[in-house]
Amino acid sequence: MENFKRINIWNSQIIVDNFSFEKNQEIRDFIKNTKFIEEMLEKINSQIYIILWWDWTMLRAINSTAEDKIPYLWINFWTKWFLLNDKNYLWWDSFVSKKYPLLDINVKTEKLEFFDRAFNEAQIKAGWGTMIDLDLKIWENSNINLRGDWLLIVTPAWSTWYNLSASWPILPHDSNTFIATPLLVFEPKWVRPVVFPNNMDVKIIKNNERKPKMSVYADSKEIIADYEWEAEIIIKKSSQEVELLIAKSYEKSWNNKIYSEQWFNIS
Secondary structure (H helix, E strand, O other): OOOOEEEEEEEEEEEEHHHHHHHHHHHHHHHHOOHHHHHHHHOOOOOOEEEOHHHHHHHHHHHHHHHHHHEEEEEEOOOOOOOOEEHOOOOOEEEEEEEEEEEEEEOOOOOOOEEEEEEEEEEEEEEEOOEEEEEEEOOOOOOEEEEEEEEEEEEEHHOHHHHHOOOOOOOOHHHHHHHEEEEEEOOOOOOOOOEEOOOOOOOEEEEEOOOOOEEHHHEEEEEEEEEEEEOOOOOOOOEEEEEEEEHHHHHHHHHHHHHHHHOOOOO
C-alpha cells in the first residue's frame, strides 16, 4: 500500500496514511500506547487490521487487503465520520462483528479488461461538458437507456453519501439490496433510483454514437478515465465481504447513524 505506514503489533497490523501519521500527534501517541493496544487485542483474540484516521484510509486499506479476510477495527481520530468507531469507547470495551458486502466492478473495452472492488459504490461519470449514454440492465428483459452525468451503484454501507445528497433512499446496513442511482439525468425525465436484490448483476453498456468520454471509479479510485469508445461494465456482489469490529457500548450510536441521517433517532 503506497503512502501508508504499517506497524506490526502482536499478530496484527496498524495501518495509517503517512500524511496523518506525520501531522497528527494524537495518532502517534495512540500508536506508542502499546500496553492499551495489546490489552485490546487480547480481548479481541484474533488477527485484525487497526485502521486509524478517516474514511479514505479505510477504503484504501479495504481495497488492498480485503482478500486477506481479516477483520478491521476502524478508529476515528478526526471529525464525525460515518462508519468509524469513536476512539473514546475503546478503552474498556468488548467488540461485536458486523459484515458488509463488497462490489466487484469489471470494465471491458475493445482491447483491455479492468477489475476492482468497492466498499461504498461504483461511479460511472461523464467527461467535462458532456453526457454519457448508457444502457442499464439489472434483470432479464429490463433495459433503461440513460443520458446524463452520473450513475452510481451503491451498497447499503454508503447509501447515505451521494445517494442521500440526491434525496434518494437510505438502506439499512443489513439490507440484502443495492441501489442504482442516476444523477443529473437529461432523459428519461421520469427516471428514479432502482433498489434491487444483491444477487442480481448490473450490466451497463456505454453507447458510442457521440463518442462521449466516460470514467469509472471504485470508491473514488480511478479504474478507467475519459474513455471515448464502447465499453461494457458488469457490477455484482463480490464473493468477498468486509468484517468490521464495533465497540459494544458504541453499537447503539453506530446503528443510530442510519436513522439520524433520516431525521430521527433510536431512543
